[in-house]
Amino acid sequence: MNAVRRTGLGLAGATALISGVAVYVNGNGVAAYGDATAYTTAKNLMAALVIGLVFATVRRSRGGSAASFTRPTRPGQWAGLAYVAVLGGAVPFVMFFEGLASTASTQAAFLHKLLVVGVAVLAVVVLRERLTWWHLAAVALLVLAQLGLAGDISLVGDPGTALVAGATALWAVEVVVAKRLLAGMTPWTVSIARMAGGSLALLAWCGVTGRLGAVMPATAAQWSWVIVTGVLLAGYVLTWHQALARAQAVDVTAVLVLGALVTAALAGVLDGAALGAQAPWLALMLTGGLLVWIAPARHRNPAPRRAAS
Numbered sequence: 199m200n201a202v203r204r205t206g207l208g209l210a211g212a213t214a215l216i217s218g219v220a221v222y223v224n225g226n227g228v229a230a231y232g233d234a235t236a237y238t239t240a241k242n243l244m245a246a247l248v249i250g251l252v253f254a255t256v257r258r259s260r261g262g263s264a265a266s267f268t269r270p271t272r273p274g275q276w277a278g279l280a281y282v283a284v285l286g287g288a289v290p291f292v293m294f295f296e297g298l299a300s301t302a303s304t305q306a307a308f309l310h311k312l313l314v315v316g317v318a319v320l321a322v323v324v325l326r327e328r329l330t331w332w333h334l335a336a337v338a339l340l341v342l343a344q345l346g347l348a349g350d351i352s353l354v355g356d357p358g359t360a361l362v363a364g365a366t367a368l369w370a371v372e373v374v375v376a377k378r379l380l381a382g383m384t385p386w387t388v389s390i391a392r393m394a395g396g397s398l399a400l401l402a403w404c405g406v407t408g409r410l411g412a413v414m415p416a417t418a419a420q421w422s423w424v425i426v427t428g429v430l431l432a433g434y435v436l437t438w439h440q441a442l443a444r445a446q447a448v449d450v451t452a453v454l455v456l457g458a459l460v461t462a463a464l465a466g467v468l469d470g471a472a473l474g475a476q477a478p479w480l481a482l483m484l485t486g487g488l489l490v491w492i493a494p495a496r497h498r499n500p501a502p503r504r505a506a507s
Contacts, residue, residue: 206444207491210453213437218460220430222468227423234295236412237424239400242287243413244428246393249436253386267390268383278379279391286372287396290365292403297365301358308348309362311458314340316370317451324374327446332493337448339486340455346479347458376439377447385439393435452490459483 231237256266270276298306318337321327376388404410415421441450459480465471473480 203445203449206441207449207453209437209441210445210450211456213434213441213450214454214457215460216430216434216437217454217457219464220427220434221457221461222464223423223430224427227427230417230419230423231412233409233412234299235292235400235407236404236409238291238295239397239404239409239413240415240420240424241427241431242291242393242397242400244424245431245435246390246397248429248432249389249393252432252436253390266384266386268387270383270387275379275383278375279388279395281375282372282379282388282392283395284399285368286375287392288399288403290368290372291396291400293361293368294365297358297361299358301356301362305348305359306362308344309359310366311344311455312341313366313370313373314448314451314455316367317373318448320370320374321377321447325377325447327448329448330493332489333448333452336452336486336489336493339482339489340452343479343483343486344455344458346482347462347476373442373447373451377442380439380443385436385443389435389439392439393432449490449493453487456483456487 227241228234228237231240253266260266270279294306294310314337318329318333322329376392379388401410401413404413415424438450438454441453462471462473462476462480466473
């Protein structure tokens with residue numbers, strides 16, 4: 199495995215770790231707010247602020263150099279950044295949480311985990327990524343593990359299911375669009391565009407739906423959850439785009455699924471959740487992740503353009 203891909207998969211592992219923690223704590227954040235869309239908007243705004251502060255700090259440490267930020271110069275880059283911001287960082291969040299409110303949570307979780315399948319298909323068709331039998335076996339194991347963890351589900355065609363499936367499809371396309379953008383732009387550029395532009399779009403939606411007043415935290419508990427989950431989201435976005443710049447889209451998306459292991463471990467340690475029945479499926483998931491790690495790369499991923507770690 200070349201060093202660039204190894205670094206990319208390591209960063210994807212960090213993203214999965216952050217994701218697993220975020221999934222566990224986000225339930226408490228939503229409960230503290232009572233309005234999922236207002237809560238999502240607040241934590242996304244916090245994440246955008248954190249990313250902006252980190253970027254400014256890194257830039258200052260480099261003597262004011264703007265080398266870690268790429269200005270869009272072509273219509274395609276502007277369109278791609280707009281997609282990442284609005285149809286990646288805003289619309290699918292609203293769709294997912296609205297869908298989650300009207301369909302079974304296990305069904306919604308399983309549909310969301312099919313993201314790796316959508317990315318694998320789009321990566322081959324659009325990005326011309328080459329998948330080995332190792333990749334196909336890994337994806338199959340990851341999907342089978344998610345199906346086992348979800349338990350007895352039946353994909354009922356209700357509006358909530360359609361919203362969750364639509365959100366997952368938008369996120370899958372976003373991964374491919376971001377990967378394309380990263381061929382000529384730095385990860386910092388894509389991360390800032392996603393969170394700043396997405397937060398503005400969410401604010402606009404809250405204004406249209408009369409939720410704008412609910413976005414600002416009103417209690418100490420709400421502030422605490424917004425800060426914690428906003429920092430987690432910032433870390434997720436930053437490590438995700440850095441990983442995507444260095445490894446294949448299907449590789450980093452498959453590694454991301456391993457966040458479910460972290461969530462399960464936290465539930466077991468902190469909530470006393472019984473993990474015995476889930477253990478075989480969690481082991482299957484870990485096996486799928488390891489297959490991605492050792493899968494031979496069919497092409498060399500170049501180092502990200504002026505990427506800043």
